[in-house]
Amino acid sequence: MRWIRLDGLAQALDESEDVLKEQAARALGISVADVCSVTVIKKALDARRNKPPHFVYAVKIGLAEPVTVLPEAMPAGIRMQPFTDEPAMDLSPVSSSERLPVAVVGSGPAGLFAAYVLAIRGLPVLLLERGRPMEERTKDVRTFWEKGVLDPQSNVLFGEGGAGTFSDGxxxxxxKNPYAGWVKKVLVEMGAPRAIMTDAKPHIGTDRLREVLIHLRRKLLDLGCEIRFGAQVTDVIIRQGAAAALVVNNHEEIQADRIILAVGQNADDTYGMLNKRGVKLEPKPFAMGLRVEHPQSLINSIQYGRWSNHPRLPAAEYFVTADVSDPNRSVYTFCMCPGGQVIGCSASPGLVVTNGMSNGKRDGDFANSAVVVNVRTDDFMSAETPLSGLDFRRHWERKAYLAGGSNYCAPAQRLTDFVAQKTSGTIGRTSFLPGVKPARLADILPSFAADALCSGIKIFDKNMPGFISQEAHLIGLETRTSSPVRICRKADGQSENVQGLYPCGEGAGYAGGIISSALDGIKAAHGIIASVSGRR
Ligand SMILES: Cc1cc2nc3c(=O)[nH]c(=O)nc-3n(C[C@H](O)[C@H](O)[C@H](O)COP(=O)(O)OP(=O)(O)OC[C@H]3O[C@@H](n4cnc5c(N)ncnc54)[C@H](O)[C@@H]3O)c2cc1C
Structure with a gap:
């Protein structure tokens, strides 16, 4: 059998995947009998406006050996190439005489996948997480959303699964990392839907992601990984330029000469401790802005037009960008959650931070997305500390807290009023919990951000007519798009000035998002495996 990949097979919404075989044969100009097998590799929805939405497939095809295909005779838009498998992840045991387990700090995607790779290769792993396990964390988060009572160690940002747990997934x-498929395969083994392997825009949803994370924990335990929750790393002991030990909860010293630091971007206290210990850090640009929320039905009708009620169409998504000339900034939407909910995700007392999440079915009444402006390092840079981006972020999040009524409700404004720069004082229904308070959002943003957002949103409305709607709200603040600090590291993954310390994931400033953070964790694990193997 000869294997090829065929990209660009289009199907109308009502067509079934059963006819892909005939479609492939037609496109290749061969008989159906010569197509021995068809497997979907990727399925995308093409919902560009003014034409009927349709699905576009990439498929793996097994051809009967002697058949001849003439690529030049294929219809426009269809491409053929030899099929190549992704490189396999090396899961073979590493024999090591290492005395100490590898310490992995943080159980977000980076820490979990680092721990998984190390444990599956047979290395002893100690996973330390400041927050609580999923079952307890979910209750803590619910208490916060329902009553506005924040637990600074167990919340939307801290706890098993990390920051993306209460997310759209x-x-x-x-x-282009070849292991991205392997990460998804592991998630499927832990209970994620199989569709994530083939959907062009895969998502799990917070409801199913929480289950997946519990299964991943059990798998790690089976592999011999020791997991400790409620274990905040409060100090790193460095001797002669090398990691020597960790201090947990200010009193327990644990020897560790290989440490994967996967603490995410939200642990300001941990960044402060690293800075005090002389670990090299530097400021980095990030983005900030607001969450915008529309009725999902409105977004469906903007994006799908007269097909908006078609049962095979998912809740519509969008991604819009605008280059604003005055002030000279980029404005863009980010982390869109169709059928989702805007959520409060404070981890520190006295700050309001927003984000979005949705369930697997994405069947909520609202669509939300971050709408953010790029923040440059010279917007906040200080000669005294590499951590000024954290101070800058906290300053604006504090303003949001005060404007929301100092009880973790978020300040909100109708989108039409924000763009018209007027204070109406009234707002409609939003999904945000624990609640919203009408406010003038321009007052809780740096002026460059307020001005750029105002201009950028007007440009969005030209590209997505109806985006500026009386029914839409802005809720603030969205500040955790990426880290404003980088933990500087060398090509081998170790800190630039502390041997044995492997900063990775979003908090290290080299990744953003669930998949890229998981991949960065794997990279750190591979760095450790290489060093352990080299030492033998
Ligand atoms: C609400 C929300 C929705 C999101 N939605 C998506 C999405 O749909 N898709 C997507 O790709 N990305 C999404 N993201 C971003 C994504 O979650 C992050 O990019 C990703 O989680 C980063 O992974 P990480 O492992 O580097 O860090 P984190 O996930 O932040 O994990 C770090 C972990 O370290 C722990 N920790 C911190 N300090 C210490 C310490 N000193 N000692 C011990 N433990 C410590 C924390 O408690 C945390 O569990 C979302 C983020 C949020 C907040």
Missing amino acids: KLTSRT
Whole structure:
């Protein structure tokens, strides 16, 4: 059998995948009998406006050996190439005489996948997480959303699964990293839907993601990984330029000469400790803005037009960008959650931070997305500290807290009023919990951001007519798009100035999002495996 990949097979919404075989044969100009097998590799929805939405497939095809295909005779838009498998992940045991387990700090995607790779290769692993396990964390988060009572160690940002647990569970990533498919395969083994392997825009949803994470924990335990929750790393002991030990919860010293630091971008206290210990850090650009929320039905009708009620169409998504000339900034939407909910995700007392999540079915009444402006390092840079981006972020999040009424409700404004720069004082229904308070959002943003958002949103409305709607709200603040700090590291993954310390994931400043953070964790694990193997 000869294997090829065929890209660009289009199907109308009402067509069934059963006819892909005939379609492939037609496109290749061969008989159906010569197509021995068809497997979907990728399925995308093409919903560009003014033409009927349709699905576009990439498929793996097994051809009967002697058949001849003439690529030049294929219809426009269809491409053929030899099929190549993704490189397999090396899961073979590593024999090591290492005395100490590898310490992995943080159980977000980076820490979990680092721990998984190390444990599956047979290395002893100690996973330390400041927050609580999923079952307890879910209750803590519910208490916060329902009553506004924040637990600074167990919340939307801290706890088992990391920051993306109460999320849309989008698994999109622009990376060409060959292990992205393996990460998704592991997630499927842990209970994620199989469709994530083939959907062009895969997502799990927070409801199913929480289950997946519990299964991943059990798998790690089976592999011999020791997991400790409620274990905040409060200090790193460095001797002669090398990691020597960790201090947990200010009192327990644990020897560790190989540490994967996967603490995410939300642990300001941990960044502060690393800075005090002389670990090299530097400021980096990030983005900030607001969450915008529309009725999902409105977004469906903007995006799908007269097909908006078609039962095979998912809740519509969008991604819009605008280059604003005055002030000279980029404005873009980010982390869109169709059928989702805007959520409060404070981890520190006295700050309001927003984000979005949705369930697997994405069947909520609202569509939300971050709408953000790029923040440059010279917007906040200080000669005294590499951590000024964190101070800058906290400053604006504090303003949001005060404007929301100092009880974790978020300040909100009708989109029409924000764009018209007027204070109406009234707002309609939003999904945000624990609640919203009418406010003038321009007052809780740096002026460059407020101005750029106002201009950028007007440009969005030209590209997506109806985006500026009386029914839409802005809720603030959205500040955790990526880290404003980088933990500098060398090509081998180790900190630039502390041997044995492997910063990775979003908090290290080299990744963003669930998949890319998981991949960065794997890279750190591979760095450790290489060093352990080299030492033998
Ligand atoms: C609400 C929300 C929705 C999101 N939605 C998506 C999405 O749909 N798709 C997507 O790709 N990305 C999404 N993201 C972003 C994504 O979650 C992050 O990029 C990703 O989780 C980063 O992974 P990480 O492992 O590097 O860090 P994190 O996930 O932040 O994990 C870090 C972990 O370290 C722990 N920790 C911190 N300090 C210490 C310490 N000192 N000692 C011990 N433990 C510590 C924290 O408690 C945390 O569990 C979302 C983020 C949020 C907040």
